[in-house]
Amino acid sequence: xxxxxxxxxxxxxxxxxxxxxxxxxxxxxxxxxxxxxxxxxxxxxxxxxxxxxxxxxxxxxxxxxxxxxxxxxxxxxxxxxxxxxxxxxxxxxxxxxxxxxxxxxxxxxxxxxxxxxxxxxxxxxxxxxxxxxxxxxxxxxxxxxxxxxxxxxxxxxxxxxxxxxxxx
Numbered sequence: 001x002x003x004x005x006x007x008x009x010x011x012x013x014x015x016x017x018x019x020x021x022x023x024x025x026x027x028x029x030x031x032x033x034x035x036x037x038x039x040x041x042x043x044x045x046x047x048x049x050x051x052x053x054x055x056x057x058x059x060x061x062x063x064x065x066x067x068x069x070x071x072x073x074x075x076x077x078x079x080x081x082x083x084x085x086x087x088x089x090x091x092x093x094x095x096x097x098x099x100x101x102x103x104x105x106x107x108x109x110x111x112x113x114x115x116x117x118x119x120x121x122x123x124x125x126x127x128x129x130x131x132x133x134x135x136x137x138x139x140x141x142x143x144x145x146x147x148x149x150x151x152x153x154x155x156x157x158x159x160x161x162x163x164x165x166x167x168x
Contacts, residue, residue, distance in 0.1 A: 034146035040112025040154035045131030060116035077104035
């Protein structure tokens with residue numbers, strides 16, 4: 001297989017629905033897609049679904065690296081806490097039940113949020129977050145708005161946002 005054939009195969013550029021894992025997959029199949037769907041079902045995607053149901057605004061950001069507060073300040077937002085604490089908003093979905101409408105929340109996570117932030121940085125015109133709770137709504141939304149869709153399974157990074165990928 002030539003290098004061009006291999007790159008084309010990995011990019012899935014002739015497919016209307018593309019699927020890949022993690023940051024490397026996002027870079028391979030995301031360019032040229034009308035929409036990128038980030039699926040991180042264990043925390044991030046469910047947290048986003050719950051917050052949006054309460055009319056909050058979620059601003060994805062890579063995992064806590066010391067720059068998230070400056071980003072939040074520039075976005076007139078607050079940052080979710082790194083570790084769940086009673087009464088504080090965090091990546092734990094249950095902490096977002098009842099979030100005040102209009103709250104602008106920077107929600108860092110090493111997996112789904114990092115990928116959503118990267119998709120925006122790649123210039124994606126639509127970044128959608130999917131999970132088991134909102135799967136039907138995501139499909140209905142995209143059916144009207146996208147011809148090509150890249151679905152990126154977040155998996156799980158160990159130890160950091162660039163550690164080994166564990167498919168999940």
